[in-house]
Amino acid sequence: MEKKKIFVCDDDRGILDALEIILALTDASVVSESRSSFALRRMLDEKPHILIVDLWMPELGGDKLIEHVRNTAELRDMYIICMSAAQGAKEIAIRAGADKFLAKPFDMNDILSLVEV
Template sequence: MDAGERPKILIVDDDEAITVALAAFLGRSGFDVRVAADGRAGLGEVEREVPDLVVCDVLMPHVDGREFVRRVRARQLWLPIILLTQVGESWERSAALDEGADDYLNKPFDPHELISRIRAVLRRTARGAVPLRAAERLRSLDLTLDRTARRVWRGENELTVTPKALMLLEYLMLHPEEVHSRDRLLSALWGFDFASSSRAVDHRIAELRRVLGDNVAEVQFIETVQSLGYRFLAPVVAG
């Protein structure tokens, strides 16, 4: 995408009331918007012209959002995809990320939050040829996370991390330099039905800091943003 060019956004949703309003809002916000009425039509639009980012509903006729992601990724197309999921369906949220979506947003959603998510994902994917979501390894300073083997190293030393803390680390590294509230991390990784207290997040953050060697005096990786949540501070590259 050339500097100054309007990012091309494809909205894939079978709810016309949403697509009409959202297309107008994104257009006013500086995006070049196309609309597809379901996943099958969305695949046709991607075939015709690959957009800079797709906003795609999960529950649709013909081809649903998860199948849309699978088919796009099967073509080795790593264009960014934000899935719109249903509130309360934690399995949908985890499946969205596991199957290759770059982010998700619960319905109903604030259009301004969607704009923020779109811009954040576009910033991440513009930094290198290989998107973080497509990488088998994530690297930050001397930290390496092998997403396939589910192993973590600092330099030559392998670290011992519990499965849930590793999931949290992976999520933070896939979304570097973004602030994540405790509620959002609960929703993305635990599901609100799994844990009702944000202390579940705090305990895993404390574990990661201990294992990574982060401390209050010298934060290298995970920063606390007062009253807001947590941020992975160091730059992350595909390894």
């Protein structure tokens, strides 16, 4: 069976590092990107199964990145988890096409249960 691949996109290096450490507890491989404007091209190259994306980022917001993924044939079926600390973010994320929303600060067990899909 192919190893699950998780792509993480967040402009906060501390969050990326924390997610890489948490996701190392799974049997998935993890690819991370701090610049949202590079994320779509990298996902097309990497073909991840799951995307974990921050909602508010410079360059390209997470909602726009989710919309691009949903409109890209090779990626549209990817499972997407969007995270944010902002008020009203869940509605924006779900409207953009996220499968799940995770409020920041998040609990390690919440992340692990969401990626076990």
